[in-house]
Amino acid sequence: MFKLTKKIKIFSFSLIIIGLLGIAFGFYSAPSNIEESKEMVASHDHDYEHSSDHDKSSQYYNKYESKEGGGHMSHDEHVYHQLANRPWAALYVAAFFFFMISLGTLAFYAIQRASQSGWSPVLFRVMEGITAYLLPGGLILLLILLLSVFHLNHLFIWMDPEVVEYDKIIKAKSGYLEPYFFLIRAVIYLSGWYLYRYLSRKFSLLQDKSNDNNYHIKNFKLAAGFLVFFLVTESMMSWDWIMSIDPHWFSTLFGWYVFASMAVSGITTIALISIYLKSNGYLPNVNDNHLHDLGKFMFGFSVFWTYLWFSQFMLIWYSNIPEEVVYFISRIEDYTIPFWGMVVINFILPFLLLVSSSLKRVNWILVMAGIVILVGHYMDVFNMIMPSAVGDQWFIGIPEISSIMFFAGLFIYIVFSSLEKAPLEVKGDPFNEESKKFIYPF
Amino acid sequence: MANKFLHAIYDDDDKLMDAVKYLKKEGVYIEDVFTPFPVHGLDHILKLEPTRLAITAFIYGCVGLAFGILMINYIMIVDWPQNIGGKPSFSLIENIPAFVPVIFELTVFFTAHLMVITFYLRSRLWPFKKAENPIPETTDDKFLIQIPISNNEKDLKAKINKTDIFKIDIVENKNE
Numbered sequence: 282m283f284k285l286t287k288k289i290k291i292f293s294f295s296l297i298i299i300g301l302l303g304i305a306f307g308f309y310s311a312p313s314n315i316e317e318s319k320e321m322v323a324s325h326d327h328d329y330e331h332s333s334d335h336d337k338s339s340q341y342y343n344k345y346e347s348k349e350g351g352g353h354m355s356h357d358e359h360v361y362h363q364l365a366n367r368p369w370a371a372l373y374v375a376a377f378f379f380f381m382i383s384l385g386t387l388a389f390y391a392i393q394r395a396s397q398s399g400w401s402p403v404l405f406r407v408m409e410g411i412t413a414y415l416l417p418g419g420l421i422l423l424l425i426l427l428l429s430v431f432h433l434n435h436l437f438i439w440m441d442p443e444v445v446e447y448d449k450i451i452k453a454k455s456g457y458l459e460p461y462f463f464l465i466r467a468v469i470y471l472s473g474w475y476l477y478r479y480l481s482r483k484f485s486l487l488q489d490k491s492n493d494n495n496y497h498i499k500n501f502k503l504a505a506g507f508l509v510f511f512l513v514t515e516s517m518m519s520w521d522w523i524m525s526i527d528p529h530w531f532s533t534l535f536g537w538y539v540f541a542s543m544a545v546s547g548i549t550t551i552a553l554i555s556i557y558l559k560s561n562g563y564l565p566n567v568n569d570n571h572l573h574d575l576g577k578f579m580f581g582f583s584v585f586w587t588y589l590w591f592s593q594f595m596l597i598w599y600s601n602i603p604e605e606v607v608y609f610i611s612r613i614e615d616y617t618i619p620f621w622g623m624v625v626i627n628f629i630l631p632f633l634l635l636v637s638s639s640l641k642r643v644n645w646i647l648v649m650a651g652i653v654i655l656v657g658h659y660m661d662v663f664n665m666i667m668p669s670a671v672g673d674q675w676f677i678g679i680p681e682i683s684s685i686m687f688f689a690g691l692f693i694y695i696v697f698s699s700l701e702k703a704p705l706e707v708k709g710d711p712f713n714e715e716s717k718k719f720i721y722p723f
Numbered sequence: 724m725a726n727k728f729l730h731a732i733y734d735d736d737d738k739l740m741d742a743v744k745y746l747k748k749e750g751v752y753i754e755d756v757f758t759p760f761p762v763h764g765l766d767h768i769l770k771l772e773p774t775r776l777a778i779t780a781f782i783y784g785c786v787g788l789a790f791g792i793l794m795i796n797y798i799m800i801v802d803w804p805q806n807i808g809g810k811p812s813f814s815l816i817e818n819i820p821a822f823v824p825v826i827f828e829l830t831v832f833f834t835a836h837l838m839v840i841t842f843y844l845r846s847r848l849w850p851f852k853k854a855e856n857p858i859p860e861t862t863d864d865k866f867l868i869q870i871p872i873s874n875n876e877k878d879l880k881a882k883i884n885k886t887d888i889f890k891i892d893i894v895e896n897k898n899e
Contacts (some may be wrong), residue, residue, distance in 0.1 A: 562872035594822045599808055641753065 283563055283700045285477075289501040289693065296690025303683020307368035310679075318361035345535055361433055369434040370670035373425055375684035377522065378546075378662045379692045380418035381539075385480055385547025386411040388511055389578075394504035399476040399715040403566045406705045407555050411547070413699030414692050419471040426467055426522070428439065430460040436670050439528040451528045458525055460506040466521055468515040477507040497711055515540055530608045532597070539665075540588045545582035548575060549651040554696065556644050563705050569642040572722040576641030579654060580606060583631040586661075590624070612664060616674040619660050625694050627657035659685070685715045726896035727872040728754075728881055730857060732865050734889040736762045739866040743768050744885035746868070748884050753871045757861035776845075778839050787833025791826035856893065865889070 314316035351605045390408040429437050438444050439458045441452045451458065481500055489495035516536025524535050532538070552575040559566045566571045595606045634650040637640055667675050707713055724865040726881065746753060749766060756765065766773075799805065800823065804813045812818055843849065861867050869877060872893070874894045883891060 292783065465898060591820075591823065595823065599810070664739050718763065722761075 283558065283697075283705050283719055285697050285701045288478040292698075293694035296619075296686045296693070298518075300683045300687025300690055302369065303679050303692055304372060304687055307371060307680030307683065311368050312361055312364050314363045315357055315606045317403050318364045319357055321364060322360055343453055344420055347695040353700035355568045360674065361674075365672035366435055367671045367674060368680040369425070371637075371684045373436060373670075374659075374662050374666050374681070375688045376418065376421050378550060378659050378685075379414065379688040380541045381423050381658075381662070382546045382550050382692070383412050383414040383418055384474065384515075385540075385543035385545070386551060387415060387474060387547075388508070388515070389475065389544060389547050389551070390481070391504040391507050391511065394500050395432055395508055397501060397712065399712045400571060400719045402707050402710045402713045402716040403564070403571060404551060404555060404575075404709070405707050406700065406703060407551055407558065407564075409482050409485060409703070410696050410700035411550055411554065412482075414695045415478050416475050417691065417695055418688075419475065420521070423467055423471060426464065430464055436666075437526060437528075439525060443502045448528075454528065458528060463521060465526075466517065472516050473507075473510050473514060477503065477510075481507075485707065489599050489704070489707060491709055494711050497709070515543075523665050524667060527608060529604060532593050534589055534593055535692050538586075538593060541589050542584060544588055544656050545579060545654060548578045548582060549654045551575060552579065553655075558645075558700075558705065566706065570661070570714075570719050571640075572644065572647060573641045573721050576635055576647050576650075579647075579650060580631060583627060583635075583654060586658075587624070587628040590627075608668075611668050611672070616664060616668055616675065619664055623657055623660040623664060627661060630657075657673070727876075728857075728896065729870045729872050729876070729883070729885045729896050730892040730894060731797075731868040731870065731888060732888070732890040732892065733867075733887070734865060735887075736866060738887040738889075739868070740765065740768070742883070742888070745886055746870075746882065749880060751870060751879065753868055754871050757856045757867040758870070759862055761863060762866075768887075770844070771883065776838060776842060779841050779851075780834050783837040784830050784834045785842075785875035787830035788826060790833065792822075792830070795822045795825050825871075858892075 284544050291345075312321055386408050388410065390405070392404070393408075417543065420436075425434075425436075428434055428441060432440070437452070440463075444452050445455055453510050480503055482502045484496040484503070488494075488500070518533075518537045519539035524531060525537060552572060555567055555572065555575070557565060559567055594609065598610055600606075630653045632648060636651070640646045663677075663681075731742065736758065739756070739758070743765065744758065746775060753769065755801065756769065758765070770886070792815075799818070800815050802898060807821070810818060812819065815822075845849065847855075856862065857867060858865070872879065876893070880891060
């Protein structure tokens with residue numbers, strides 16, 4: 282049995298408290314009206330040329346407004362909205378990132394169950410621990426979305442009826458992008474995912490005490506059903522929660538792209554937590570062979586993510602259709618370092634670190650590659666949400682870092698206190714013996 | 724050099740593994756093992772050196788990558804610049820996304836083909852080569868351990884009969 286140590290408790294609570302303070306500071310320092318925002322921008326860039334750059338790039342966002350509504354929003358007002366959005370967007374990026382880790386782990390866990398894998402049962406309890414964050418993380422996300430619907434923040438411009446009125450493209454999509462329908466969909470996704478997590482955990486604990494394979498079979502069927510539900514709802518979730526922040530733009534492989542990010546972050550977290558538990562003397566049955574397999578998945582999904590990222594990027598870059606390409610122009614021009622840096626740390630570094638079979642068996646290499654991957658995929662979510670929400674007014678400062686700290690603390694506390702609730706070893710799983718003996722033919 | 728060999732033939736990979744482990748423990752010198760497919764873990768027991776094919780694969784990939792970049796640069800930028808899809812920037816770095824698929828395919832092509840050739844050379848396989856395996860069944864469903872005999876035939880047979888054996892053959896070296 283795992284015991285939650287005082288060290289973890291103090292660590293996670295201090296992360297939560299410092300994070301909360303930082304988040305509060307972020308909201309406090311955001312401008313509350315146009316005058317304040319003007320002052321902030323003026324104090325940030327003294328040189329005139331720079332601010333005319335802002336004018337140019339914000340045209341990408343203002344384009345539809347100037348076309349449809351005769352430019353009813355001035356530049357200053359626009360910058361004010363972006364600055365006011367920043368603490369919300371920072372909170373949303375971090376909330377989504379940590380939620381995505383537990384959702385990716387849930388999907389990976391369901392794949393292990395549905396494929397009846399022989400290697401993974403020794404890691405089931407770690408995965409179940411990570412998915413414990415699904416409900417609290419999902420509820421926080423739902424709360425942020427609820428606040429958006431009630432106009433307490435302006436992350437989703439299509440929720441503003443005034444914008445929709447002046448905008449032909451959003452108007453055409455208003456059947457789907459309808460605030461209450463949006464909320465109902467979010468509730469359906471979250472309750473479906475949580476239902477699977479609840480039942481599979483319950484069956485998994487019951488299987489420990491049972492003498493037959495009844496609960497194992499139930500879990501197998503449940504996982505297969507969940508995967509069908511997940512693949513549809515995950516795709517729709519990515520349109521709803523991320524793609525609709527840019528309501529003019531769309532990409533048909535966006536759901537897969539988000540899934541790749543999700544899966545690789547989830548698997549990386551499984552590896553990191555397993556290594557942590559192992560180094561503290563738990564998980565005696567997990568050895569280099571299991572970590573090697575996780576390393577292969579980290580490598581594989583990093584390459585898969587790159588493949589989808591590049592497929593999306595190259596087609597839009599090459600065809601150069603104005604409606605589509607603004608998405609990448611705004612990212613390349615205003616987010617040059619995070620945009621290209623993300624490709625390096627999500628593809629080249631994991632590729633070189635994890636390409637060799639023997640390096641995947643070295644724990645500290647796995648930890649290093651894991652940290653690189655998690656940072657890279659935070660940047661990926663950052664790049665998906667920030668450019669549309671705050672435009673060129675981005676910075677990785679106090680609101681962003683303290684949001685990460687807050688959710689990291691919450692994540693660590695919930696995951697480790699859930700690991701405490703059940704033995705770290707599954708007992709009744711029919712594949713348990715195979716998993717203990719698993720040797721990668723290396 | 725021994726010119727007499729004992730061929731211990733098995734009909735299952737698990738039986739073979741057990742036998743090899745047992746014979747190793749008894750200190751029997753095993754010259755070679757022939758199997759129809761790679762038996763996982765056998766190389767560890769026989770203490771074979773790990774393959775270096777993976778390292779060559781990485782090198783060949785780098786060669787392919789470099790070749791791909793040089794080739795596309797010569798074709799599309801140096802020799803005959805073209806305006807494709809309104810992107811006539813005549814610069815490799817600005818057009819690189821369009822060339823990535825070509826460079827990627829060449830990397831895969833080089834890795835795959837050069838690895839196959841390396842594997843054949845390393846295993847001394849070429850067209851019209853005479854097979855080295857002692858009996859053709861080792862390409863079908865039999866597993867064979869080849870042990871040289873000096874003057875310990877009886878002792879060897881006794882030890883091998885303790886394993887789950889399918890058949891024992893004694894053969895003279897035909898090369899002499």
